[in-house]
Amino acid sequence: MNLLRILVALFAAFIAVSPASTLAGDGGRAAGPAIEIANPGKCVAPVEEMRRNHMEMLKHQRDRSLRQGIRGEPASLNACIECHASKKTGSVLGKGDFCESCHAYAAVKLDCFECHQPRAGFKATGVKP
C-alpha cells in the first residue's frame, strides 16, 4: 500500500515537471504561455525537441561557430530570430513574442539578448562623427 502511494506521488511529480504537458496548453492541465509563432512548421527539429533542447543546441553551436569558425549550421540564434520574430514588433522579446512568452512563463532569465540583436532584419548604423 505504501509502495503504491509512493508510485502515485512520483507519477504526479513527473507530470507536474514535464514541460510538454504544460507548455502551450498541450495537456490542458494548466494555463500555458500564449506563444505567437510567426512562421510555424519550418523548424530545424520537432517542437518537442526544440522545447527541451534548444538551449543545448544553441550552446554547442555557438562554441563551434566562435571557436572553430564553423558557419552555416542549422541551429543558429540569428536563424531562430529571422523566422520567429513577431510580425507586429519585429522582435522575439516584446510581450508575448516568441522567446519572451515562454521564458516569462517559466521564469527563466534570458541572457542572450544582452549582446545579441533580438530584431529580425536589423541593420546597425554605428557612429557618424
Add this chain to the structure above:
Amino acid sequence: MTAPQSPDNNPRRAFIAAAGAGVAGLGFTVIAPGLHLMAVASDANAASAATEARKAGTAASPAVRWGLLIDANKCAPGCTKCVDACHTENGVSEKLPDPRQNSQWIRKIELVDKRNGRVTQLPMMCQHCANPPCVDVCPTGASMKRADGIVLVDRHTCIGCRYCMMACPYKARSFVHAPLHDQNPDVPRGQGCVESCTLCVHRVDKGQQPACVESCPEGAMMFGDLFDPGSAIARRIASVPTTQVRADLRLNPGVRYQGI
C-alpha cells in the same frame, strides 16, 4: 600558386578547386584542377582570390593566417574612413558621458618626428598576434586565437576582468561600460565584456574583406592570407620592407606596416 600544403588538408583550397570545376563549364576549359585555376585567379584578382568564402560546416584552417598590410605612405591626413566603416559595420555607436569609455576597435594615429617634422598617419587596431599575451593572461579562456590566426573574445565566457586590456601592448581592447541595444545581428556585443577588432570575422568567413580595407579610398590597406605565398599580401611582404609594430616583443603580429 606554389603552396606547400596539399589540397586535402586545406578545406579552403579544396573548395576553390571544387569551384573551379564549375568555372570550367563557363569557358575556362583548359584549366587543370586546383593548381592552375588558382594561378589564374591570383593573377586576375589577387585580393579577391585571397578571400574565398569557407564552405558551410567547415572549421577555420590552421593552413591559413589572415593578416593585414597597411601602407602608411598612402594613409591620408585627416581621413577617418576606415574608423567610420569599422564602427558602422560592427555597430559601435555608443556615446557615453565620459568619452574615454567609448569602445575603440580601430583608431587613427599620427606620429611626428620632432627632429624634422615628418608626419606619419596610420590606423591601429588589434594586431592579431601569433603569440597573443591577451590569450595568455585570460583566466577564463575567453580570449582565444582561432586556427586561422584571428584573435577573438568569446563573450559567452568573458567575465570582464580586463586582464587582457592590461596585457595588450597595443591598447587594442575596450571594455563595454553601458548596456547596448542596437547591435548588428552578426556582431553581438554587450555590457561587461571586453572587445576588440575581430578582423571582421563575420565578413571574412563569407569571403568578404574587412570593412576598413574595403572603405579605404587610398588603397592603403590590404587583407589576405600570410601563409599563402601566392596571395597579393604575401607577395608584397616578400618584396618590399614592412614592419611589425614593437617587433621586439616577439608577438609576431598578423598586421604589418609599410613606410613607418
